[in-house]
Amino acid sequence: MTRFLPWAALVAGLGILGTGSPYLLTLAATSALAIMVAIALNVSMGLGGSVNLGVGVFYGCGAYGAALLNTKQGYSLGASLVVAVAIAVVVSLIVGPLLLRTRSLYFAISTLALNGIFVDIVASNDDLGGELGIPGITRPGPLPFFGEDGDPGSLRTMYLLICVALVAVLAVFAAIRGHRVGRTLEAIREDELLCQSLGYTTLGYRVFAFTVTAGLAAVAGVFYAFVIQYVNPGPFSFLTSSFQAFVIVAVGGAARTWGPILAGIVLVAGPSFLEFSATTNQYVYGGVLLAIVIFLPGGLAAGVDRLARGGAATTSSLRRTLARLKHTRESEGELS
Amino acid sequence: MSESLLTVESLVAGYHGSRVIDDVSFSVGPGEGLGVVGANGAGKSTLLRTISGLVAPASGRILLEGRDITRLSPDRIARAGVLHVPEGRRVFSGLTVHENLRTGTIAGAARAGSSADPYDAVLDLFPRLRERLNQQAQTMSGGEQQMLAIARALMGRPSVLLVDEPAMGLAPVVVKRVAEHLRTIREHWGVALVVAEQSANNVDGIVGGHQLLVDGRLREVDSGGSDRANLLAAYRAAGADVPTTARSGRALTDGKNE
Amino acid sequence: MQELLNGVAQGTVYALIAAGLVLIFGVVRVPHFAHGESVMVSGMMTCWAVTSLHLPVLLGAAVGVAASVGYGLFLCFAVYWPMRNHPEWNLLASSLGAVVITQTAAIAIWTSTPRVTPGGVSGSFEIGDAIIPWSWAVLAAISAAVIGATALLVSRTTAGVSMKAMAADAETAQLMGIPVRKNWAIAFAVGSALAGVAGSVYSTVFPVSTTLGLDVTFSALVVIILAGIGSVAHVLWGGVLLGVVEAVAGTVFPGGYQDSMVFLFMLVVLVARPNGLFGLERARD
Numbered sequence A: 001m002t003r004f005l006p007w008a009a010l011v012a013g014l015g016i017l018g019t020g021s022p023y024l025l026t027l028a029a030t031s032a033l034a035i036m037v038a039i040a041l042n043v044s045m046g047l048g049g050s051v052n053l054g055v056g057v058f059y060g061c062g063a064y065g066a067a068l069l070n071t072k073q074g075y076s077l078g079a080s081l082v083v084a085v086a087i088a089v090v091v092s093l094i095v096g097p098l099l100l101r102t103r104s105l106y107f108a109i110s111t112l113a114l115n116g117i118f119v120d121i122v123a124s125n126d127d128l129g130g131e132l133g134i135p136g137i138t139r140p141g142p143l144p145f146f147g148e149d150g151d152p153g154s155l156r157t158m159y160l161l162i163c164v165a166l167v168a169v170l171a172v173f174a175a176i177r178g179h180r181v182g183r184t185l186e187a188i189r190e191d192e193l194l195c196q197s198l199g200y201t202t203l204g205y206r207v208f209a210f211t212v213t214a215g216l217a218a219v220a221g222v223f224y225a226f227v228i229q230y231v232n233p234g235p236f237s238f239l240t241s242s243f244q245a246f247v248i249v250a251v252g253g254a255a256r257t258w259g260p261i262l263a264g265i266v267l268v269a270g271p272s273f274l275e276f277s278a279t280t281n282q283y284v285y286g287g288v289l290l291a292i293v294i295f296l297p298g299g300l301a302a303g304v305d306r307l308a309r310g311g312a313a314t315t316s317s318l319r320r321t322l323a324r325l326k327h328t329r330e331s332e333g334e335l336s
Numbered sequence B: 001m002s003e004s005l006l007t008v009e010s011l012v013a014g015y016h017g018s019r020v021i022d023d024v025s026f027s028v029g030p031g032e033g034l035g036v037v038g039a040n041g042a043g044k045s046t047l048l049r050t051i052s053g054l055v056a057p058a059s060g061r062i063l064l065e066g067r068d069i070t071r072l073s074p075d076r077i078a079r080a081g082v083l084h085v086p087e088g089r090r091v092f093s094g095l096t097v098h099e100n101l102r103t104g105t106i107a108g109a110a111r112a113g114s115s116a117d118p119y120d121a122v123l124d125l126f127p128r129l130r131e132r133l134n135q136q137a138q139t140m141s142g143g144e145q146q147m148l149a150i151a152r153a154l155m156g157r158p159s160v161l162l163v164d165e166p167a168m169g170l171a172p173v174v175v176k177r178v179a180e181h182l183r184t185i186r187e188h189w190g191v192a193l194v195v196a197e198q199s200a201n202n203v204d205g206i207v208g209g210h211q212l213l214v215d216g217r218l219r220e221v222d223s224g225g226s227d228r229a230n231l232l233a234a235y236r237a238a239g240a241d242v243p244t245t246a247r248s249g250r251a252l253t254d255g256k257n258e
Numbered sequence C: 001m002q003e004l005l006n007g008v009a010q011g012t013v014y015a016l017i018a019a020g021l022v023l024i025f026g027v028v029r030v031p032h033f034a035h036g037e038s039v040m041v042s043g044m045m046t047c048w049a050v051t052s053l054h055l056p057v058l059l060g061a062a063v064g065v066a067a068s069v070g071y072g073l074f075l076c077f078a079v080y081w082p083m084r085n086h087p088e089w090n091l092l093a094s095s096l097g098a099v100v101i102t103q104t105a106a107i108a109i110w111t112s113t114p115r116v117t118p119g120g121v122s123g124s125f126e127i128g129d130a131i132i133p134w135s136w137a138v139l140a141a142i143s144a145a146v147i148g149a150t151a152l153l154v155s156r157t158t159a160g161v162s163m164k165a166m167a168a169d170a171e172t173a174q175l176m177g178i179p180v181r182k183n184w185a186i187a188f189a190v191g192s193a194l195a196g197v198a199g200s201v202y203s204t205v206f207p208v209s210t211t212l213g214l215d216v217t218f219s220a221l222v223v224i225i226l227a228g229i230g231s232v233a234h235v236l237w238g239g240v241l242l243g244v245v246e247a248v249a250g251t252v253f254p255g256g257y258q259d260s261m262v263f264l265f266m267l268v269v270l271v272a273r274p275n276g277l278f279g280l281e282r283a284r285d
Helices: A002-017 A022-047 A055-073 A077-099 A104-124 A152-178 A180-190 A192-197 A202-228 A238-252 A259-273 A278-295 A299-308 A317-335 B044-051 B074-080 B097-109 B119-125 B127-131 B142-154 B172-189 B200-204 B228-238 C002-028 C035-051 C057-083 C088-110 C134-156 C158-168 C170-175 C180-203 C213-227 C234-252 C258-272
Strands: B006-013 B021-028 B033-037 B059-064 B082-085 B160-164 B192-197 B209-214 B217-220 C124-127 C130-133
Touching: A002 A022, A002 A152, A022 A055, A022 A152, A022 A180, A022 A202, A022 A238, A022 A259, A055 A077, A055 A104, A055 A202, A055 A238, A077 A104, A077 A202, A077 C258, A104 A238, A104 C088, A104 C213, A104 C258, A152 A180, A152 A202, A180 A192, A180 A202, A192 A202, A238 A259, A238 A278, A238 A299, A238 C088, A259 A278, A259 A299, A278 C057, A278 C088, B006 B044, B021 B033, B021 B044, B021 B059, B021 B192, B021 B217, B033 B044, B033 B200, B044 B082, B044 B160, B044 B192, B074 B082, B074 B097, B074 C170, B082 B142, B097 B119, B097 B142, B097 C158, B119 B127, B119 B142, B119 B172, B127 B142, B142 B160, B142 B172, B172 B192, B192 B200, C002 C035, C002 C130, C002 C134, C002 C158, C002 C180, C002 C213, C002 C234, C035 C057, C035 C088, C035 C180, C035 C213, C057 C088, C057 C180, C088 C213, C124 C134, C130 C134, C134 C158, C134 C180, C134 C234, C158 C170, C158 C180, C170 C180, C213 C234, C213 C258, C234 C258
Parallel strands: B033 B192, B033 B209, B082 B160, B160 B192
Antiparallel strands: B006 B021, B006 B059, B209 B217, C124 C130
16 A cells, blocks of 8 residues: 555645746646656666666757658648657667677767767757757647636647646656566666676666656656747757756656655755746756765665665665676685 | 784675675785685675775774774775785776886885885796886786786885785686786795685685685685595585695695695 | 867877876776766856956966866766766766756856956967967977876876776785775876866967867767777877868868867767777676
8 A cells, every 4th residue: 555655745746836827837748757757767878777878868859850740841740759769769679789889888888979969960060950849839729628728829738738748757667676577677777797607698678778768758858848849959968858857867766666756855856946047047957966876875865775775785685686696606606 | 824914803794784795804914825625705895895995894803913904995904915816807008017016116115114026026027027017918818918917016015915816717827927927026036925716726725725705704724634425515615626635635735724 | 260270289289188088998987977077167167267356367277177077076086986886877877967057056156158267378489381479389399398298107107007007907906905096086186187187278378268179079979989998198199180170171171060060070980889988898796
């Protein structure tokens, strides 16, 4: 029963925000999108252990894909969603296996380079809007139950759809984490060589995680394009998208389902509702990141756990299993 | 036994709460040696790594010339005169033989009152290295790398030398040569030597006597060899290689303690 | 020709910054993404010392370098050293946190307007039909000289050799009595000093702004990846190569895409050499 408590709280929270002013709705929607990108990243970075600093590329693929499909081809939100996400997945399947040849820090640097290339291309190419970007994306009409004039401009409709997407993306993450695939990914994160020696095609799993991250980030991108109705290179640069997602995952607690939600509330939603200045916001960002990484390496989610359990330290059962496997392998290897 | 250089008192150590080393005590004096013989996983490396500060002990004390070094960092322990030749040799790749030797001088230079630069004396002991001073360390053969690893530690003018599996992966003839060097270092340089090995006959040529490490505890080996059958059983129980010479009935009396 | 020589001059500065990062990244293995902030801090402090305190340029540069070294050592001991046993991405996260705070504070203090330190070398000379400002030549000469001196320091001194040993195998280095904490301090002090020299000299020739840090770090990473090995001397060639590639990309694609060229170049090298920039992977258990 307690399992469903956080989900109920999330839905209730989103519902309460949904009654707010258009200004509040826009803030809540953009915060939800930032959290969605972080949840996407949490698949490859949290579960898979590949620190991907280029998730903005796929967020951007979704947004630019949707913007072009809608303004040039007249695609609806639903059709754009299918096609733009498919594009992002295909791109990730092409670049993923190449970039994933590199490890740890080098993977982080190469994804960062990919982000640089993406922003440079969309900013330099006039067919992609250049520095000015692509305006004029048309939102879908209001949902039927709002009635004829219940939701002018469809902002509330967009907000509701984004909430549904957020819950869905979070559910996908939770499902992967609970599934055998998620556990294998975590095992690969802890000891890739061991998993290889146990017969797992680890590259395949890492590409899978990379692609899921790309696809989910693209979902957020499509909704970004339709709620903001305008895309330009800025929001998809390293610092504003990829880095933000990285910080949210790190602060929330890598591989934790509720980590990005907690960190997103503290880092994104909180400061925008409190209307911090851009400068204060950056201090909060940097300061919270440093403090959490230094003093609470498991992130906010681990902190909440520790509070709930009265301070008892726990070793993950996964780590213990791995240690045992490793020990067995070593003694076997040495005997033979 | 003369005055003790290195004393280990009821040492307990392990990882994540497990006890790999369980209540180990011994002491070695200048020019003396101790062979620690045990199977894989018996805790030989953990014992040496705990003495040199890489593993934090759960309890117990380590004394060097009466001074407590239990909680010092590994680099401090090395500068105090306990040098560790790690398992697998681990010469610095990308550095030449000469540069590898120079890294060793850092430990010795830190100690006041140390005698002259051991560079020439070390190279006299290992003339092979003198021929290869400008070679990249990682391009040398396993035996040469082992010599370099020992020579590198000697450059730090150790009073205690810990050597982890010096015979690992080496041809028998090379093992013999390494053993001769180590014996020279103990007998003529007066260094206290602790050698970990899987096989007792690898250490018997180097140190006077040895002890078995079983389940994290040191067991005395009666070097008199009065009850050979029991001893062989103890080896087998410990999973150690049965010393080949033991079968001929010589080995265990050969390395009689001085 | 003009562009090419400009590229070479820029490239030597990249190399100088990268040489500092090689020391920190190679020896201590900290992904110090705030390295570019050291360059920025030095450039801004030099400019401030010369324009506000009316110090001569050389003294101003000394102020800049000192600030840079102080900044590097502060991060070293306040942030990275306490976290030395944490996973690599935690260190990466903390360095990015430092970047954000530093950049925000710098903008608050100095705004984001680019500025040039007055009083640098003036005049120019000609090679063929290219007109080369003396300041470019001075910039390149100082960079190359400082890189050379650092390379000598690493290869000729015991401290240098012990740092190479740490880069090769940190645990064994400790067993040989190499003082880890002291070497961290040396690596950060010398590495940040190189960044500081780059920042102060650069600020007398080209405008510097408070937002350049992260871009500078990226350029330095590209140089290290191009240079391929953890050798301080090789970095000079990597830097010049990057400077020239940028200059060429600028002429071939005048409408943008320079960044893409550089990043693409970097990606190709990385994917072709996936096992690390230093030929040695971090052995950590």
